[in-house]
Amino acid sequence: MQYPNKINKTYERQKVSHANRGMKLESLLNLTNDYYREINKAIIYKKPTPIKIVKTEISNKGIKISDAYFEAPSTLDYNGLYKGKYIDFDAKETKEVTRFPLQNIHEHQLLHMKKVLEHGGITFLIISINDLIYYLDGNDIINYIENNKTKKSISYSFIEENGYVIKQKINPRIDYLEIIDKLYFKE
């Protein structure tokens, strides 16, 4: 009789820890971007979450939104400017260990990445998988998807081979611009 409870508990713990990890990656990236702006290295922000406002009221604290819903973003979450280049990316996490499910990226987000590449910008995903944080370049993502049209996920081996592990530091926490320097600003 003890096993099912134990399993449930473990499952719940995993869920919670995954949610925390989700918070953590976003928080770490916010700290990273704050740091980049502080040292005047890059100007990159997370976009606010799009919200559909249904109802507002006047309260003593100003205009109060009393009925609203989250909307799906049509672009990626982060964008900005680095060394004269347009930067556009998103952070994604998965509990999976052998693959990154493509349902994590909306189709319009993939289309957006394609357009960014087409117009001369830099786009990528920061993927948290197997307790590692990877930089996976937009060119690799688009190529993979176009060459594997029936697949519903990117295999972990592809990420290992084509991605770059971002080492966590004290400051900046997730130094993704180090990878961009290597890939796009190599002397």
Place this chain on the structure above:
Amino acid sequence: MQYPNKINKTYERQKVSHANRGMKLESLLNLTNDYYREINKAIIYKKPTPIKIVKTEISNKGIKISDAYFEAPSTLDYNGLYKGKYIDFDAKETKEVTRFPLQNIHEHQLLHMKKVLEHGGITFLIISINDLIYYLDGNDIINYIENNKTKKSISYSFIEENGYVIKQKINPRIDYLEIIDKLYFKE
């Protein structure tokens, strides 16, 4: 006895018409950006309004935000990518006829414009004044402010001299990229 009413009515009509004009400039710019994306000329979006969420509840339509407030944005409202260049701007309106009051631009927004220029991006304001829509380049705005530190507004004559009137068309409605082409991509 009729005059005060008449004056009030006119004043109210002005207020309403100004609010409409406010809605209109944003709507026209959204249509413009939609069009630019449609013809694959540029990828420029308005950022969602930042909102401080205080309380959410579960409803039959999903997560309902039941208590939230608008926050002041730390950047400009629109950004994106055009011909490999980072674009960052805001739309501002004034009822004033001889000046554009600087209280329309937050200090952190001015600082943001300065940083964008420093890092090789293009930044500007689209200003609706005297029934005309002007493009005023970030370089001119920063220069004006640094050379007129005590002034609380940009004079209309400065806007007339240094700005560019954007002609309204059917499509795109407010073709600001035409000005950018002239200023930044002149052959």
